[in-house]
Amino acid sequence: MVPSLPDVPIRVTVNGTVRHSTVEGRLTLADYLREDCRLTGTHLGCEHGVCGACTVLLDGDAVRSCLIFAVQADGAEVTTVEGIGGPDGALGVVQEAWRDCHGLQCGFCTPGFVVTVTAFLRDVPDPTDGQIRDALSGNICRCTGYQGILKAVHQAAGHAVSGPGQP
Amino acid sequence: MSATTGAGTTRYAGARINRVEDARLLSGRGTYVDDISRPGMVHACFVRSPVAHARILSIDVTAAADHPGVVAVYTGTELNAGVHAQWHSSVGPAGPETPRPPLAEEKVRFVGDPVALVVALNRRLAEDAAELVEVEYDELPPVVDYETAESNPILVHEAHGSNLIGSMAGVASEQMADAFAGAAHVVSETIRQQAYVPVPMEGRGLVVDYSPASGEMTIYSATQSPHEVRLFCSRLLDLPEHRIRVVMRDTGGGFGQKIMVQRDEMCIMLAGLLLGVPVKWVEDRQENLLAAGQSRHEHAAVRMAFDSGGRIEAAQIDFVSDCGAYPTPWPVGTAAVVGSLFPGPYRVPRATFTAKAVYTNTVGRSAYRGPWQFETLAREVLLDIAARRLDMDPMELRRRNLLRRDELPYTNANGMPYDRISPMETFEQALEMLDYEAFRAEQARLRTEGRYIGVGLSNYVEPSSPGFGYYATEAATIRIEPSGKVNVYIAGGSTGNSIETTVVQLAADALGARIEDVATIQGDTAVTGFGAGAAGSRSGSMTAGAIRETSAILRARLAAIAAHKLEAAVEDIELADSRAHVRGAPAVSVSLGELAEVAYFDPFSLPPGIPAGLEASARYTSDTRFVWVNATHLCTCEVDVETGGVTILRYIVSEDCGPMINPNVVEGQIAGGVVQGIGGVLLEHLAYDEAGNPMATTFMDYLLPIATDVPIIEYGHVETPSGGPGGYKGVGEGGAIGAPPAVVNAVADALSPFGVDITRLPLGPAQVLGLLGVD
Ligand code: FES
Ligand code: FES
Numbered sequence: 001m002v003p004s005l006p007d008v009p010i011r012v013t014v015n016g017t018v019r020h021s022t023v024e025g026r027l028t029l030a031d032y033l034r035e036d037c038r039l040t041g042t043h044l045g046c047e048h049g050v051c052g053a054c055t056v057l058l059d060g061d062a063v064r065s066c067l068i069f070a071v072q073a074d075g076a077e078v079t080t081v082e083g084i085g086g087p088d089g090a091l092g093v094v095q096e097a098w099r100d101c102h103g104l105q106c107g108f109c110t111p112g113f114v115v116t117v118t119a120f121l122r123d124v125p126d127p128t129d130g131q132i133r134d135a136l137s138g139n140i141c142r143c144t145g146y147q148g149i150l151k152a153v154h155q156a157a158g159h160a161v162s163g164p165g166q167p
Numbered sequence: 168m169s170a171t172t173g174a175g176t177t178r179y180a181g182a183r184i185n186r187v188e189d190a191r192l193l194s195g196r197g198t199y200v201d202d203i204s205r206p207g208m209v210h211a212c213f214v215r216s217p218v219a220h221a222r223i224l225s226i227d228v229t230a231a232a233d234h235p236g237v238v239a240v241y242t243g244t245e246l247n248a249g250v251h252a253q254w255h256s257s258v259g260p261a262g263p264e265t266p267r268p269p270l271a272e273e274k275v276r277f278v279g280d281p282v283a284l285v286v287a288l289n290r291r292l293a294e295d296a297a298e299l300v301e302v303e304y305d306e307l308p309p310v311v312d313y314e315t316a317e318s319n320p321i322l323v324h325e326a327h328g329s330n331l332i333g334s335m336a337g338v339a340s341e342q343m344a345d346a347f348a349g350a351a352h353v354v355s356e357t358i359r360q361q362a363y364v365p366v367p368m369e370g371r372g373l374v375v376d377y378s379p380a381s382g383e384m385t386i387y388s389a390t391q392s393p394h395e396v397r398l399f400c401s402r403l404l405d406l407p408e409h410r411i412r413v414v415m416r417d418t419g420g421g422f423g424q425k426i427m428v429q430r431d432e433m434c435i436m437l438a439g440l441l442l443g444v445p446v447k448w449v450e451d452r453q454e455n456l457l458a459a460g461q462s463r464h465e466h467a468a469v470r471m472a473f474d475s476g477g478r479i480e481a482a483q484i485d486f487v488s489d490c491g492a493y494p495t496p497w498p499v500g501t502a503a504v505v506g507s508l509f510p511g512p513y514r515v516p517r518a519t520f521t522a523k524a525v526y527t528n529t530v531g532r533s534a535y536r537g538p539w540q541f542e543t544l545a546r547e548v549l550l551d552i553a554a555r556r557l558d559m560d561p562m563e564l565r566r567r568n569l570l571r572r573d574e575l576p577y578t579n580a581n582g583m584p585y586d587r588i589s590p591m592e593t594f595e596q597a598l599e600m601l602d603y604e605a606f607r608a609e610q611a612r613l614r615t616e617g618r619y620i621g622v623g624l625s626n627y628v629e630p631s632s633p634g635f636g637y638y639a640t641e642a643a644t645i646r647i648e649p650s651g652k653v654n655v656y657i658a659g660g661s662t663g664n665s666i667e668t669t670v671v672q673l674a675a676d677a678l679g680a681r682i683e684d685v686a687t688i689q690g691d692t693a694v695t696g697f698g699a700g701a702a703g704s705r706s707g708s709m710t711a712g713a714i715r716e717t718s719a720i721l722r723a724r725l726a727a728i729a730a731h732k733l734e735a736a737v738e739d740i741e742l743a744d745s746r747a748h749v750r751g752a753p754a755v756s757v758s759l760g761e762l763a764e765v766a767y768f769d770p771f772s773l774p775p776g777i778p779a780g781l782e783a784s785a786r787y788t789s790d791t792r793f794v795w796v797n798a799t800h801l802c803t804c805e806v807d808v809e810t811g812g813v814t815i816l817r818y819i820v821s822e823d824c825g826p827m828i829n830p831n832v833v834e835g836q837i838a839g840g841v842v843q844g845i846g847g848v849l850l851e852h853l854a855y856d857e858a859g860n861p862m863a864t865t866f867m868d869y870l871l872p873i874a875t876d877v878p879i880i881e882y883g884h885v886e887t888p889s890g891g892p893g894g895y896k897g898v899g900e901g902g903a904i905g906a907p908p909a910v911v912n913a914v915a916d917a918l919s920p921f922g923v924d925i926t927r928l929p930l931g932p933a934q935v936l937g938l939l940g941v942d
Contacts, residue, residue: 111195147834
């Protein structure tokens with residue numbers, strides 16, 4: 001049994017809103033976002049750092065929120081999938097591409113991919129196919145066979161993409 | 168732009184329409200079960216057996232019950248007493264099911280077997296307290312090797328009297344003896360497949376919210392079949408069905424694993440009733456890999472007799488499947504389907520089978536996309552082995568035996584009545600897409616450089632959309648609301664199958680409505696009619712039937728009201744673009760909204776005999792037992808004989824799913840299944856050690872395909888309409904059926920210079936090197 005640690009006050013900017021909270025020391029950032037902030041777009045597919053469903057931006061870096069404690073985000077800025085599109089509900093470029101290319105089926109892995117790719121294309125705006133595959137290799141999707149996902153990243157990067165299904 | 172008429176001519180069906188599910192899912196606004204929060208909700212955590220087979224001597228829950236935040240700790244004694252009945256609707260009350268105590272009683276039968284349930288104020292507290300439950304076990308020798316389980320004196324379920332769950336068979340094997348004795352060639356092998364599993368990215372889970380005051384229960388569930396969850400729960404708890412409401416908005420994948428209620432879910436239903444406050448359980452990944460079920464673990468002795476020209480004269484399969492300790496449902500029927508489908512889309516004059524299912528001390532078998540897919544694996548791998556032994560080209564061997572259209576309908580030797588399929592056409596199309604001759608030339612050239620590429624193919628024919636019993640009907644309610652906007656209520660529920668988009672496309676066409684005027688409400692038993700859910704590749708065909716039946720009623724009413732209002736003949740009314748037009752006078756029209764206004768708010772202006780309102784419900788009943796689908800999968804790969812690594816080069820699927828409702832969705836379903844099949848051959852293994860300990864309970868050990876592993880999948884389409892609604896066929900499962908043998912055959916073909924046959928899976932680098940005699 002994990003000995004209980006004292007509760008800790010934290011200040012985190014989540015999707016632009018400053019939040020003051022007091023959290024258990026062992027609370028993960030993922031659970032903080034899902035339970036305390038009620039931002040349930042961040043999903044948990046493994047809770048051991050492999051599937052990438054829980055990916056969020058922490059001061060701009062894509063991180064696995066299941067492997068980080070909420071207290072480690074004290075003073076930081078966090079962006080979740082809910083903060084990727086416009087406040088009016090408009091989808092961002094990556095999200096649009098995912099929809100156009102049928103990059104999602106059940107949608108459970110999707111927030112992690114959208115956040116990962118948003119950071120990736122910011123850093124590597126014109127990636128090769130190999131770079132794209134490497135960038136996606138920390139996220140697991142069980143539904144799509146990655147076909148629509150690969151196409152979506154190319155589209156979001158501004159590459160010419162033929163119709164779904166065509167290589 | 169619109170060709171829609173009163174008869175509902177195709178307009179949206181067939182088009183690559185963007186999905187209506189996507190906006191919410193892409194922006195983090197989906198509602199999966201773990202996103203549900205109810206006032207006063209408490210959280211459950213299971214205590215699971217760490218051993219494969221043992222008697223439970225004692226369970227001490229004192230320390231756990233005293234732990235801060237703990238609401239209740241249950242063992243089988245308390246919880247199981249609440250069980251009234253537990254049978255699945257597709258099996259029925261008299262089915263020979265394995266007794267399934269929600270929590271283990273007396274014995275644990277696999278690692279992960281639920282022994283106690285801790286409920287606490289949050290999940291972390293429940294997990295802490297679960298560690299304080301002390302269980303004393305008296306270990307028994309486990310039955311782990313399913314191949315010897317039948318003769319093992321140790322019994323998984325003593326009361327059953329045997330580890331053989333059951334068996335079924337075709338004609339007696341002795342009656343086939345002459346076919347094999349007199350044949351020019353007989354090719355026999357034993358082919359084995361390892362356990363691999365659906366692994367939806369979201370685990371199983373549910374929230375049970377029971378109100379003792381009103382006697383009402385609401386269940387939020389990760390499920391492929393909300394109505395079955397309700398029926399099952401109603402029988403389990405002896406609550407009237409109409410007092411239970413099951414809601415699922417978004418389910419994070421199922422692939423068969425979330426069709427049926429299992430023991431863990433029963434526990435939460437029982438605890439919810441006892442506690443009278445909302446109880447949540449969402450399994451973590453380890454639980455999913457430990458306890459959600461196994462699949463694919465099976466083998467068979469297979470043999471085929473050929474004449475001197477390579478024509479198949481007889482086929483036989485003797486199949487055994489590992490069903491673990493608590494299979495859900497009764498697994499013998501599925502085992503028999505492996506036997507009856509073994510001849511596949513080939514001309515096989517004589518065939519028979521035996522099919523057995525056995526218990527072991529491992530996690531119970533549950534459904535996985537194409538649960539009978541072993542028939543295709545065994546047949547197609549055997550055909551390639553036969554081609555090598557007969558020194559024939561494997562494609563030529565198939566060409567000589569594939570059914571041609573002019574032979575249909577064709578009842579296979581085990582009684583399966585194929586019709587409206589095109590196996591020869593998909594086969595030739597796939598080979599042409601590859602340019603088979605060019606590939607062989609390239610293969611020969613590369614071999615001279617010491618590089619090994621190979622090509623593998625598989626053909627299958629699969630029964631989709633079962634048209635019997637529990638699965639045979641589907642209902643829709645359509646409401647054209649007073650504003651003219653349309654809502655379609657159908658059992659459905661998003662599990663990744665795009666069923667919301669499908670329904671909206673089909674209903675828009677059927678009513679001549681603009682697609683943006685149509686919405687759908689699904690996955691809520693309170694407002695949708697009974698439907699069996701997403702299983703058996705049935706959603707497309709069955710919902711098309713339900714929408715066809717229901718919209719016919721509304722179209723007739725719309726036409727009558729419009730004719731009355733526009734002073735035209737009913738036969739001259741056409742519905743398109745959310746308006747009713749008079750044929751030949753397009754300017755004379757009235758909108759759906761105006762028609763709805765009359766129907767709801769001006770009922771005395773309605774034509775005689777037309778009821779007020781624009782709502783209708785109808786139920787479609789399938790008119791065929793099965794909707795047959797066929798496809799050809801073709802894979803090329805390169806094998807690195809130094810490392811044992813396999814790289815897939817091209818992957819081609821030519822399928823005949825009839826007309827496509829949405830090609831994006833069809834291709835997406837195929838791609839998902841194919842990559843699951845590729846993973847099953849090259850990466851995934853739900854392994855157990857000899858003591859029955861699971862070796863793969865995290866994603867570090869259970870390896871799933873990632874983006875760097877997959878080829879670009881190329882699609883070919885042949886279109887033979889089914890006899891069902893719209894000519895549609897089911898396409899959900901086929902990808903996972905066709906892929907494994909195509910990959911195995913490609914690897915075997917690449918390694919053919921080494922004289923190896925592949926009869927055992929998986930094919931990781933170590934196994935490939937093993938085939939090459941390298942350790
Ligand atoms: S949930 Fe964090 S990586 Fe899987
Ligand atoms: S869309 Fe279902 S896991 Fe990726």
